[in-house]
Amino acid sequence: MWGMSSDIAIHAEDLTKFYGDRRGVEGLTLDVHAGQVLGFLGPNGAGKTTTIRLLLDFLRPTRGHATVLGLDPRRDKALLHRQIGYLPGELAFPGRDKAEDLLRFFAAARGGVAWNQVTTLADRLELDLSRSIRTMSKGNKQKVGLVQAFMHQPALLILDEPTSGLDPLMQQEFLAMVADARTDGQTVFMSSHVLAEVQQVADRVAIVRDGRLAAVERVESLGRRATRTVEIHFDDPVTGEEFASLPGVSDVVVSGPILRCTVDGRLSPLIKAAARHEVIDLLSAEPDLEETFLSYYYHQPTDVQAEGAR
Numbered sequence: 001m002w003g004m005s006s007d008i009a010i011h012a013e014d015l016t017k018f019y020g021d022r023r024g025v026e027g028l029t030l031d032v033h034a035g036q037v038l039g040f041l042g043p044n045g046a047g048k049t050t051t052i053r054l055l056l057d058f059l060r061p062t063r064g065h066a067t068v069l070g071l072d073p074r075r076d077k078a079l080l081h082r083q084i085g086y087l088p089g090e091l092a093f094p095g096r097d098k099a100e101d102l103l104r105f106f107a108a109a110r111g112g113v114a115w116n117q118v119t120t121l122a123d124r125l126e127l128d129l130s131r132s133i134r135t136m137s138k139g140n141k142q143k144v145g146l147v148q149a150f151m152h153q154p155a156l157l158i159l160d161e162p163t164s165g166l167d168p169l170m171q172q173e174f175l176a177m178v179a180d181a182r183t184d185g186q187t188v189f190m191s192s193h194v195l196a197e198v199q200q201v202a203d204r205v206a207i208v209r210d211g212r213l214a215a216v217e218r219v220e221s222l223g224r225r226a227t228r229t230v231e232i233h234f235d236d237p238v239t240g241e242e243f244a245s246l247p248g249v250s251d252v253v254v255s256g257p258i259l260r261c262t263v264d265g266r267l268s269p270l271i272k273a274a275a276r277h278e279v280i281d282l283l284s285a286e287p288d289l290e291e292t293f294l295s296y297y298y299h300q301p302t303d304v305q306a307e308g309a310r
């Protein structure tokens with residue numbers, strides 16, 4: 001439909017939303033491949049929720065358009081929503097009492113859901129379905145939201161800050177649910193401001209800031225580009241100068257026989273230079289995607305549009 005190939009679950013083209021003269025999101029062009037997990041990353045106010053609401057036709061774009069599961073959200077909203085599992089960023093449940101009642105209501109609205117799906121998900125998340133939603137903590141409400149998003153095994157899951165309010169164990173369980181969904185061929189679009197969690201499950205990461213897409217990267221290539229911190233202990237004092245100009249080496253700090261620096265990319269230039277001295281020890285911290293992301297994020301001009309965006 002719409003000339004879209006079915007291996008694209010979400011296609012956004014110049015998607016733009018202004019709230020008055022305030023930018024929600026501008027010029028967002030992005031494809032999400034069917035069967036993949038896309039992490040949609042950015043800090044508060046970057047435009048993640050705005051983008052998600054545009055994809056679902058809860059907001060109308062100022063400019064541009066989106067195609068979701070081959071459908072135009074503006075024309076086929078109801079049909080589209082039946083095929084999607086959506087977790088809103090702000091959960092507002094109607095006044096029904098028990099979690100189970102609310103989930104039965106959602107299940108019926110979707111034309112019936114195998115109830116064992118619901119209980120399986122609730123068990124995984126350690127959610128007591130007999131509890132009253134009104135008295136639930138934020139985390140437990142979030143679990144109810146997740147169960148309703150996953151319970152009909154939708155072709156596409158659109159999740160706005162899905163781990164918010166979950167404790168670390170439950171965050172891991174949620175990530176396992178996403179990995180299982182991917183195994184089953186479902187597509188997942190999840191927003192987050194935490195790279196570490198997205199890194200575990202995503203195929204690609206899209207980074208938004210100030211309402212613009214700053215980068216789209218495969219998770220592995222983010223990793224390959226990772227900077228790492230290296231500390232080398234020598235027998236005798238060294239000078240920083242002989243290391244500071246090496247390719248990829250920065251932030252050189254020398255205190256006596258100890259050298260600390262940041263290396264971007266391969267370690268060999270540093271290791272060759274170090275080997276001119278007697279090396280006692282070398283410590284290299286695991287490439288930290290969070291740091292890579294942050295350095296990338298803060299050092300790029302705003303209007304960079306990565307080649308990987310399409």
Ligand SMILES: Nc1ncnc2c1ncn2[C@@H]1O[C@H](COP(=O)(O)OP(=O)(O)OP(=O)(O)O)[C@@H](O)[C@H]1O
Pocket residue numbers: 019022023024025042043044045046047048049050051089
């Ligand atoms: N209804 C609105 N009216 C005016 N401005 C809005 C409205 N909704 C969002 N904005 C603005 O649009 C920008 C993007 O907001 P959005 O909620 O999409 O960001 P976000 O990345 O989802 O952030 P958060 O994680 O805080 O939800 C922000 O500057 C925000 O203040």
